[in-house]
Amino acid sequence: DPPEPAPPAPAARPAAARTPRGALGDAASALGLGAPDAAAAHMLRLYDKYGRRGARPGGGNTVRSFRARLDTVDQRPAYVFNLTSLQDSEVILSATFHLYMEPHWPRAREEPCRQRVRSTFCHLPPPGPPARRHLLFRSIAQNTAAQGLLRGALALAPPLRGLWQARDISPIVRAARQAGELLLWAQLDPAGGAPGAAGPSAPLPYLLVYADDLAIAEPNSVAGTLQRYDPLPAADPEPHAADNGSADPRVRRASQAPGPLQDNELPGLHERPGRVPPARQPPRPRHELWRGPLGALKPRPGRRERRRKGPDAPAASRVLDFDEQTMRKARRR
């Protein structure tokens, strides 16, 4: 290798070296991911394990966590998971359901019996192991009032002591995703009684979805997922550029391709310098220079606007987005 200038001390670490526990904790607390958030804690552990060079979590490149929201479905409590942040380009490799379960074995009841042998209570035959309960998974599309299709069930055996259990629910998540039903909810079967497998103070369950994002190798993929604003917003004189509201953070290149779509030619690809007189080419605004000829960064709605839309906002249309000028003409008509 050519001689390389000596970097400062931190450069001795690899790009993503093993992170000390303290740093993980600091990062979590700084973002409000406190200890009760088991999903965040699990993700921090995964980062610690896979954040290093070349490591592929679960054989893919993406792990998404989904925290449960306690809701009421059909007048019974349910854990609801909003999977709408899954991208079309993400191929699901596996999905695990993590549930904290408290023991339901009768040990606590047996103790008083030994002390009060004559008690009527203790004449009852000692109860056997508690019956298995089933967690039923259903999926629905957003903004649907229907109960949703039953996607699968998990048999839950109460553990001897309170602990987290991880179950593979890959077929359930895949089937829900394939059906376009990205609200997954889990509910104990009616005989199960209590809303959750643990007490009300127990941490909520969460899902981990391991996926392979096929779009991650595309140019500019890091900006597609991590850049959440146009770096040159002030330079954009066109009002339509900032008015394309969608919950999808991905760049949709095809939707904003300039020019007619009758041919399959990339704009400017076969142009030779000097063929078009420079005078006929108007100076490109800064935002276009940023976007480049092949891909356009999709402007994101403002933070406040996104918050207002919330999770109940209608899902992004899967058809081509028309530019604002066309839409305005159509509305006028």
Next chain:
Amino acid sequence: QWAEPRVCSRRYLRVDFADIGWNEWIVLPKSFDAYYCAGECEFPMPKVVRPSNHATIQSIVRAVGIVPGIPEPCCVPDKMNSLGVLFLDENRDVVLKVYPNMSVETCACR
């Protein structure tokens, strides 16, 4: 700056996500060693700059000067490393993505 070689080589660059305004949603890492490539790919190019065959030919053509306007080959990243990034998505759920080609391991004239 004085110590930096003129020839194409990897230079040190540490990127802090706060500097580019991404720290609001990126949990970890806060910063990483990205490096960059800089320097000249002048004729004759030493082996150490790992010139591609095309770069070697281009360099010769430029040195001979028969075809005007041919620039030097470019000093660009050759081998690159991926980086795992832990960030919050729109629903503030935590996501881990391993992005390829995030830091430079070696540079070359291409």
